[in-house]
Amino acid sequence: MNQQSYSSKLLENAVNEFSKLPGVGKKTALRMSLFLLKQDAESVRQFGESLIKLRNEVVYCKHCMNLSDAEECEICSNPRRDHSLICVVESVRDVMSVENTMQYQGVYHVLGGVISPMDGVGPSDLTVETLENRVREGNVSEIILALSTTMEGDTTNFYIYRRLKDFPVKISTLARGVSIGDELEYADQITLGRSIINRQPFEQFFGK
């Protein structure tokens, strides 16, 4: 299917637009376009407009850089949240992952990536400066570094640690160890080794 011949320019346009989306090829794009043709005009209008609206109206929260409908996101403006606890994550997606655990009551800071010289991402491309300002303003007791456990994530952890270590703030990272539900024989050596070194008192196992 190199040169597809569409009977309609409008269809061709829609297929081309759909196939710009990640993971969508021409065949899937055609399937999506034909699907929309079968929907009623009102719901297709809603679909199209919700995308345009998303792009035009969504902003980044001025405190945590999370996606938000207002200047201050729902999490930062929630008075029941613990504003002295900041969880540092790579992306908006990671905020959702942590939120879904329902175990965290603090606020966030979205870095916008991790330091990765290979991809041309340096510290100045991230929102570390803003994080430092938040810490400098006071009222922050703990920073939880929740980045990927990759080399890039660890580099970024270390960089942030160096910039914040002189402030009167506790810096912690996520616990690393064997996943819950894993069989030991399938756990990788490095994780297993680390989880022996960082073994926990058995009482802690039941939660604090």
Add this chain to the structure above:
Amino acid sequence: MNQQSYSSKLLENAVNEFSKLPGVGKKTALRMSLFLLKQDAESVRQFGESLIKLRNEVVYCKHCMNLSDAEECEICSNPRRDHSLICVVESVRDVMSVENTMQYQGVYHVLGGVISPMDGVGPSDLTVETLENRVREGNVSEIILALSTTMEGDTTNFYIYRRLKDFPVKISTLARGVSIGDELEYADQITLGRSIINRQPFEQFFGK
């Protein structure tokens, strides 16, 4: 990921809209939405509007029921096409498949499906009436039935054959046989059996 918490209502809307598309779940929808956020506003506007335009402006060709930008589709309005040859297909997608072979110079007739009592599709749901009218108007020398080689396709073939057999028009179907590039040992028995019964003169092998 049962109850996803989005920090933005706009994002949530876009994700919900994307996940209505066939084959798109919440995770893919989120990925698509975040992708759009990284594009410039103008191209997102184009994307959204191309979908709305598609739904509002595309029509079905008054002759062949193919998708079209105008009352008469590009194929039907092309004077270099052989208008006495009508290829009957199930869907718009099949028109594209036949067009892509670049072997066909006639026109089409899109049925809109095949007869399938299981799915509640009867002859009256298809455009057989219109096809009969096209044949009745004359100027048609041959009808090529290019439907799926399934039971539903064969039923539909037979139904159309019965309705058209009294008109002075040749009715043919696609050749069935071993696929080109297939090894005989993997060809299914029915196809192989048919291809022996309907064996062709060797000269025909080189094209007519």
